[in-house]
Amino acid sequence: xxxxxxxxxxxxxxxxxxxxxxxDYCCALRKFIIETVRSTGGHLASSxxxxxxxxxxxxxxxxxxxxILWDVGHQSYAHKIITGRAKQFDKLRQNxxxxxxxxxxxxxxxxxxxxxSSTSLSVGLGYARARDLSGDNYNIVSVIGDGxxxxxxxxxxxxxIGATKAKMIIVLNDNxxxxxxNVGAMSQYLSKLRLSGKYNKIKNTxxxxxxxxxxxxxxxxxxxxxxxxxxxxxxxxxxxxEQMGIKYYGPIEGHNLKSLVEVFGHVKNEDGPVLVHxxxxxxxxxxxxxxxxxxxxxxxxxDTRAEKLYSDVLxxxxxxxxxxxxxxxxxxxxxxxxxxxxxxxxEFPNRCYDVGIAEQHAVTLAAGLAAGGxxxxxxxxxxxxxxxYDQILHDVCINNLPVTFLIDRAGAVxxxxxxxxxxxxxxxxxxxxxxxxxxxxxxxxFLEMLKWSLGFNAxxxxxxxxxxxxxxxxxxIELGKWEKIKSxxxxxxxxxxxxxxxxxxxEIANANIISARFVKPLDFEMLDEINKKGNLVITVEDGxxxxxxxxxxxxALNNAGLKCTVKNIGYGDEFLDNxxxxxxLESAGISKDGIENTIKNFLNFMQ
Ligand SMILES: Cc1ncc(C[n+]2csc(CCOP(=O)(O)OP(=O)(O)O)c2C)c(N)n1
Numbered sequence: 001x002x003x004x005x006x007x008x009x010x011x012x013x014x015x016x017x018x019x020x021x022x023x024d025y026c027c028a029l030r031k032f033i034i035e036t037v038r039s040t041g042g043h044l045a046s047s048x049x050x051x052x053x054x055x056x057x058x059x060x061x062x063x064x065x066x067x068i069l070w071d072v073g074h075q076s077y078a079h080k081i082i083t084g085r086a087k088q089f090d091k092l093r094q095n096x097x098x099x100x101x102x103x104x105x106x107x108x109x110x111x112x113x114x115x116x117s118s119t120s121l122s123v124g125l126g127y128a129r130a131r132d133l134s135g136d137n138y139n140i141v142s143v144i145g146d147g148x149x150x151x152x153x154x155x156x157x158x159x160x161i162g163a164t165k166a167k168m169i170i171v172l173n174d175n176x177x178x179x180x181x182n183v184g185a186m187s188q189y190l191s192k193l194r195l196s197g198k199y200n201k202i203k204n205t206x207x208x209x210x211x212x213x214x215x216x217x218x219x220x221x222x223x224x225x226x227x228x229x230x231x232x233x234x235x236x237x238x239x240x241x242e243q244m245g246i247k248y249y250g251p252i253e254g255h256n257l258k259s260l261v262e263v264f265g266h267v268k269n270e271d272g273p274v275l276v277h278x279x280x281x282x283x284x285x286x287x288x289x290x291x292x293x294x295x296x297x298x299x300x301x302x303d304t305r306a307e308k309l310y311s312d313v314l315x316x317x318x319x320x321x322x323x324x325x326x327x328x329x330x331x332x333x334x335x336x337x338x339x340x341x342x343x344x345x346x347e348f349p350n351r352c353y354d355v356g357i358a359e360q361h362a363v364t365l366a367a368g369l370a371a372g373g374x375x376x377x378x379x380x381x382x383x384x385x386x387x388x389y390d391q392i393l394h395d396v397c398i399n400n401l402p403v404t405f406l407i408d409r410a411g412a413v414x415x416x417x418x419x420x421x422x423x424x425x426x427x428x429x430x431x432x433x434x435x436x437x438x439x440x441x442x443x444x445x446f447l448e449m450l451k452w453s454l455g456f457n458a459x460x461x462x463x464x465x466x467x468x469x470x471x472x473x474x475x476x477i478e479l480g481k482w483e484k485i486k487s488x489x490x491x492x493x494x495x496x497x498x499x500x501x502x503x504x505x506x507e508i509a510n511a512n513i514i515s516a517r518f519v520k521p522l523d524f525e526m527l528d529e530i531n532k533k534g535n536l537v538i539t540v541e542d543g544x545x546x547x548x549x550x551x552x553x554x555x556a557l558n559n560a561g562l563k564c565t566v567k568n569i570g571y572g573d574e575f576l577d578n579x580x581x582x583x584x585l586e587s588a589g590i591s592k593d594g595i596e597n598t599i600k601n602f603l604n605f606m607q
Contacts, residue, residue: 001086002028009084011058011109022059022257026051029078030285032086040092041301041415042100043074045283045293046145049175049254053143053278054078056260057171060268061139064108069123071144073101073114074298075173083109093415095579101419115419116384117357118151120144121170125157128166139268140168146190147178147334150356161273162244169267170246170275173254175282178334179297180342184356189240194251194279241275250277255284294337307467311340313443314379314406317450318344322351325454327375331355333362339379339408359384363391363403370401375454378403382410382422382463389428392459397434402457405429410439410463411500411542412584418577421584422465423570426497427547429461430520436479437519438462439498442471445517452477463519465542465581468499470506472515482523486513492599493530493564494538497549500585501540501569507592508599519549522556531557535564536602540590545570567598 004021005028008014017025029051037044055078057068063083070076080098081089085107091097102110112123124142131138144154149172161168174190176182241248249267252259260278267274282297283289289296322328322344329351332341336354345352355362359380366376385392385407396403410422429437436458440446449462456479475483482495485502492511496502497519505513514526516539530537537557539550550568557566569589578584585591589598 004028005032005086011063014058033077034286036089042092044299045289045296046075047077048284049280049282050075051078052255052257058082060264066139067111067127069112069120069142070102071120071148072117076102093579099417117148118153121154121157124168125161128168143171146174146182150184162246165272168273172277175280177282177293180294183354247274252278254278254280309467310464313446315340315343319347322348329374329376331362331378333359359387360391363388364395366403367395367401370403376403379406382407382425383420393432396459397432400434404453405461407463411465412581414581415579417579418575421576423543425463426543426549435459441499441502441515442468444471445474448474448477480518480521482526483515485515488512491535497541500542504591508595531563533563537564537566539568541570543570
């Protein structure tokens with residue numbers, strides 16, 4: 001760790017640095033981030049792009065009194081280091097270490113816990129209204145990327161902010177990238193602004209022009225710089241934001257510390273809402289990350305072994321089937337890479353829609369496509385589909401439309417932590433009429449489910465984690481039918497949802513093991529068979545117990561006249577604040593020991 005990183009442990013210490021030392025500090029921050037993230041894993045490219053931004057903000061504003069809200073939060077590593085967390089970086093995104101996202105419980109400098117996109121403007125306006133109602137007087141800065149700016153919440157907040165005239169600063173960190181290349185009309189609009197000139201260029205041209213005025217030039221330039229409008233005159237006029245009631249400053253070179261400090265120092269004194277549009281390079285300072293920011297958006301720790309990915313199975317299936325089936329279309333909400341849609345997007349560009357970070361729109365778009373006769377597949381992470389609950393219910397399921405949801409990163413997600421856990425989908429999907437919910441045990445079964453989905457004419461969700469381990473043989477997929485994996489002469493029946501739970505159950509010596517591939521509808525026939533007096537039924541799911549599979553089983557057995565004992569294994573009624581998949585599973589009892597303990601407790605109880 002460079003000496004300067006060791007020395008600066010708070011914004012107060014940062015403010016002691018002068019111009020040159022500040023630039024050196026930025027270099028040291030970059031070096032530190034690159035070295036650490038290469039071994040811990042994490043969001044490299046976004047954080048490298050926001051180094052000068054974090055330094056300039058902490059240099060100008062007074063946190064924690066002033067509030068900086070980092071949208072999504074994956075770009076906040078420099079902010080974390082400046083605010084005294086450098087020493088904890090060797091345990092970034094690990095249990096006992098620090099989060100990769102801003103987290104209120106971690107530091108007073110993290111003004112809000114972030115992780116999902118496009119929230120920072122709403123939170124900022126909330127803070128602004130609270131401040132004004134309380135008669136306080138602090139600054140609020142919402143930092144939002146051009147990717148996050150495509151999210152519906154950001155538009156809703158802008159609509160409110162422009163009308164209310166609350167004093168707050170929006171920093172639009174524009175690097176032309178979401179995880180992949182940014183998309184949409186707003187992105188095209190920002191490109192136009194970018195092309196129309198850069199802050200420094202304009203400033204210098206104006207400066208030259210004004211100073212060139214004989215005799216009075218330097219006086220005029222000084223006077224211009226002193227007045228608010230004068231400063232603004234040095235910047236571009238932007239119709240859209242201005243007409244919404246939000247003052248626009250930009251575009252500004254976002255790696256030029258001096259420009260950033262200057263503009264933030266100025267907008268601090270504005271009375272109403274201001275948008276500062278800065279241009280940055282994602283991955284700045286690391287040749288690899290800069291040339292391929294998508295690959296380096298989130299990097300894995302160095303020792304990660306190759307995994308078998310469900311997303312690869314999906315990608316191959318879509319490419320293969322779509323050649324002979326022109327009804328298949330696919331949708332992603334800015335996650336083509338993570339969900340396996342890249343190849344499909346290249347091969348079938350007219351049938352693959354990247355809607356930006358707009359899950360709600362994606363769900364209803366899929367509903368519209370299905371109503372129009374297409375066969376839409378929406379590939380999405382479990383945690384982000386939470387955004388589209390009403391659209392699933394109101395648009396897809398009430399209309400009973402054949403939209404297939406491919407729900408990746410379901411269950412515990414590990415290093416992204418509490419904001420990204422995919423453990424609620426079984427609960428929120430199972431409660432919706434007309435929805436069918438599947439969980440494959442491996443890639444082979446997933447492919448069979450995908451093939452089966454082609455002939456299924458109603459809402460369907462298939463949920464799976466990132467990767468799979470052991471593979472099994474696969475019985476024919478039939479609606480509402482489970483699969484017996486192991487039969488034993490035992491009163492113990494373990495009903496498993498997905499491969500992770502099956503891997504744990506398979507270690508139990510003397511038990512009947514069933515893969516509950518249909519989470520909804522349940523296999524009532526098989527349940528009837530195992531609802532015998534004295535049997536112990538253990539349900540195991542990599543998901544929240546409340547409203548999940550286990551409770552559905554218990555409810556079904558109870559309605560049929562409960563003769564057995566039912567134990568539910570899954571996550572309890574608290575947030576899963578855990579950075580390791582294995583530890584998460586173990587914490588819920590999804591392990592050999594966890595299941596064995598459940599059996600032991602039952603046997604003790606029966607004696
Ligand atoms: C609701 C939601 N959907 C998807 C994501 C996944 N995601 C994380 S970062 C990101 C791209 C953000 O792009 P941008 O805001 O421009 O930030 P950059 O990484 O370019 O700095 C996406 C899609 C998310 N965090 N939240």
